[in-house]
Amino acid sequence: MTSSPTPENAGLLIISEEVCAQVVSRSDSFDAVEAVFGAMARGDAYNFPVIREAIGYADALYGFKSGFDRAGKALGVKSGGFWPGNMEKGLTNHQSTIFLFNPDTGQLQALVGGNYLTAVRTAASSSVSIAHLARKDARVLGMVGAGHQSTFQLRAAAEQRAFKKVVAWNPHPDMLPKLGAVAEELGLEFEAVSQEALGAQADVIITITSAFEPLMMADWIKPGTHIACMGTDTKGKMEVDKALFARATVFADEIAQSITIGEAQHAIADGLITEGDITPIGDVINGTHAGRSSDDEITLFDGTGVGLQDLAVASVAARVAEEKGLATRVAL
Ligand code: NAD
Numbered sequence: 312m313t314s315s316p317t318p319e320n321a322g323l324l325i326i327s328e329e330v331c332a333q334v335v336s337r338s339d340s341f342d343a344v345e346a347v348f349g350a351m352a353r354g355d356a357y358n359f360p361v362i363r364e365a366i367g368y369a370d371a372l373y374g375f376k377s378g379f380d381r382a383g384k385a386l387g388v389k390s391g392g393f394w395p396g397n398m399e400k401g402l403t404n405h406q407s408t409i410f411l412f413n414p415d416t417g418q419l420q421a422l423v424g425g426n427y428l429t430a431v432r433t434a435a436s437s438s439v440s441i442a443h444l445a446r447k448d449a450r451v452l453g454m455v456g457a458g459h460q461s462t463f464q465l466r467a468a469a470e471q472r473a474f475k476k477v478v479a480w481n482p483h484p485d486m487l488p489k490l491g492a493v494a495e496e497l498g499l500e501f502e503a504v505s506q507e508a509l510g511a512q513a514d515v516i517i518t519i520t521s522a523f524e525p526l527m528m529a530d531w532i533k534p535g536t537h538i539a540c541m542g543t544d545t546k547g548k549m550e551v552d553k554a555l556f557a558r559a560t561v562f563a564d565e566i567a568q569s570i571t572i573g574e575a576q577h578a579i580a581d582g583l584i585t586e587g588d589i590t591p592i593g594d595v596i597n598g599t600h601a602g603r604s605s606d607d608e609i610t611l612f613d614g615t616g617v618g619l620q621d622l623a624v625a626s627v628a629a630r631v632a633e634e635k636g637l638a639t640r641v642a643l
Pocket of ligand 1 (some may be wrong): 404405429433455457458459460461481482486518519520521523524541542543544608614615616617642
């Protein structure tokens with residue numbers, strides 16, 4: 312039911328998955344994620360503790376990511392998780408919805424489909440790290456992973472440097488042609504290679520898998536590489552050799568998540584690095600940390616995925632969809 316908003320009932324906007332994909336571009340997402348990482352580092356925005364539970368049904372993991380961005384006036388929660396059986400039903404394994412609340416009144420403002428936005432904000436995260444940390448002359452992009460997120464990652468990364476070639480590896484090689492097709496569409500040469508060859512060739516590496524053991528060893532990564540570890544978002548997951556943390560300059564979206572559920576959890580547990588060795592990427596964005604200091608330095612970004620990223624892109628979706636008349640408004 313559509314109704315006119317009043318102060319008592321401002322109404323609830325509903326933004327479908329389809330509309331999100333229409334109104335939030337990669338560059339909108341990049342700007343929103345970069346801004347919120349900066350706000351987090353300034354202390355203007357903070358994430359609340361994450362809840363993530365195996366619900367003992369359908370093998371699902373379900374939870375909440377939430378936070379408040381005082382600067383961007385975004386308050387809300389993303390709720391959803393991972394349903395591994397969905398692929399067979401023709402659905403995405405990750406399912407989520409974002410709820411935005413009015414920070415002045417607590418009223419529910421918008422219900423926003425979270426599936427497309429999760430992919431586009433996760434891709435924006437690695438791409439913000441590439442923009443700020445990768446060598447300017449990076450020409451070869453290495454992709455470790457070929458699942459749902461990987462094509463979003465590739466498209467976003469390709470916009471950050473003048474890449475000429477993509478080298479890729481995936482534990483399930485049959486998934487690689489889909490990634491290859493996107494590379495071809497972007498005019499990039501594509502080659503499926505071994506993990507070691509990937510490390511030897513790539514100037515920038517993105518890891519985006521559900522791995523629980525290292526797929527890339529520290530010795531395979533050449534000096535000057537920027538590596539964005541994006542797949543590890545849960546305790547126990549792991550994509551790269553923890554020894555790499557001792558060799559790299561380490562950045563993260565949020566340190567608290569990085570050391571508990573992010574890629575850094577293993578290096579921290581083994582005492583290879585301490586929390587103080589990790590810099591929030593927001594410090595680089597805000598200019599309070601110089602970022603890369605030499606051409607030979609290995610930079611590692613631990614992108615764990617924070618609720619504030621979801622709220623940032625959902626706020627864009629709600630605003631633009633309303634402006635364009637694409638949101639459905641209902642009375643509460
Ligand atoms: P997907 O299920 O579509 O693809 C899974 C990928 O991991 C494929 O490349 C697959 O070959 C590989 N894989 C599957 N099982 C594996 C195993 N046991 N060992 C090694 N590799 C394995 O998933 P997706 O949506 O592409 O997500 C990939 C990862 O990214 C997941 O771990 C997901 O939780 C994570 N993720 C992180 C963020 C973030 O913000 N950091 C956001 C979304 C998803």
